[in-house]
Amino acid sequence: MGTLMEKKVLPSLGLSQKDVDLLKQNPAPAVRSQTAQKVSAQYQDDISESEKKIAEDIFRLIANDVEVSVRQDLAESLKNCDSLPRDIIEQIINDIACVATPLIQYSSLLTEQDLIALVKSKDEEKQIAVAARANLPYRVSETLVEEAKEKPVIVLISNNLSNISDYAYQRLMERFRDSEAVHKPLLMRSHVPVQILEKLITIVSDTLKQQLLMRRDLPAPIVTAIVSQTREKAILSLSETSTENEVRTLIIHLSGVNRLTPNLILRAVCVGDMKFFEYALAMRAGIPIRNARVLIYDSGQMGLERLYEEADLPAQMYPAVRLAVKTYREMMEETEDGYRDHFCRRLVERLLILFDENNILLDETDMNYFLQKIGSCGEQVFETAI
Helix, strand or coil: CHHHHCCCCCHHHCCCHHHHHHHHCCCCHHHHHHHHHHHHHHCCCCCCHHHHHHHHHHHHHHHCCCCHHHHHHHHHHHCCCCCCCHHHHHHHHCCCHHHHHHHHHHCCCCCHHHHHHHHHCCCHHHHHHHHCCCCCCHHHHHHHHHHCCHHHHHHHHHCCCCCCCHHHHHHHHHHCCCCHHHHHHHHHCCCCCHHHHHHHCCCCCHHHHHHHHCCCCCCHHHHHHHHHHHHHHHHHHHHHCCCHHHHHHHHHHHHHCCCCCHHHHHHHHHCCCHHHHHHHHHHHHCCCHHHHHHHHCCCCCHHHHHHHHHCCCCHHHHHHHHHHHHHHHHHHHHCCCCHHHHHHHHHHHHHHHHHHHCCCCCCHHHHHHHHHHCCCCCCCCHHHHC
């Protein structure tokens, strides 16, 4: 430090000879911090090249200071600089997290490659600082989604100034499909693709759905889907604990108010609520319940197909319904108790095989979504419904 400062005092930087002498004597950390802040504050002013070089050498010395607090103060002071030598930037961002994070989060001098390298360093605090940056590039967001754990990803999603690609949203759904901590900020984030919101509302809690409904910018189809799902879930929950007469009364009521929809009927069979399914098909086809049951469980399955057609349900979804009925019959033959606990899992596995045999692309992440959407396709084809 002595040879650096002996020749020139920096009056334009606000440094006096006393400041220089103190630095040469290796003063207390508080004095070194004060000097770093003073030089940083004036660094971008109209100073000569020689003064600038001396200031940068001071930064280099302080960036290697043994006291963490001194290095922290330097990083905080330099985080908004619009120019700094590359070696100083690298020295600071590769320091420990409590020193590096101000520059990582705020400096405009970091490149996309810098940010990706910081994410791949696996230092969670540095990843969080990257995720909080304004105008975060798509590639950096994608790297965070691939590499980071839950906390940095939550910061990324909560940062409405980050740029997140459709691919990154899809990976979010795959990696954090069971994380409500991730789902919540994702539901509240601006400009989330509609297809991602549609998938989310099939797996999030009822509480989160109600919070989502409070958003004023929510597309109308999403609002309709949430309301429909909530209503249908309540109806099916009621059906599960009802007697035969109560289910029959419920079906008559739903039919009378135009709510005995294909979506509701198909969802019922896919969760194993066969009592509701039987009465619903009987009502839509206009036949007695005993006749409907004979046709549904006809071993040749021609009866089910005829009844399905008479009930005017979507033809495209018939293979899934046929598979659900077949799975139910097989499981009832195995045991009369507790079949519902395993019904959905077995049905999901068999539906995946069905889709594969019919060359319908569907990954595991989409299966819950499909089960909720299974009856909503109307006259659409499978791929549209998924």
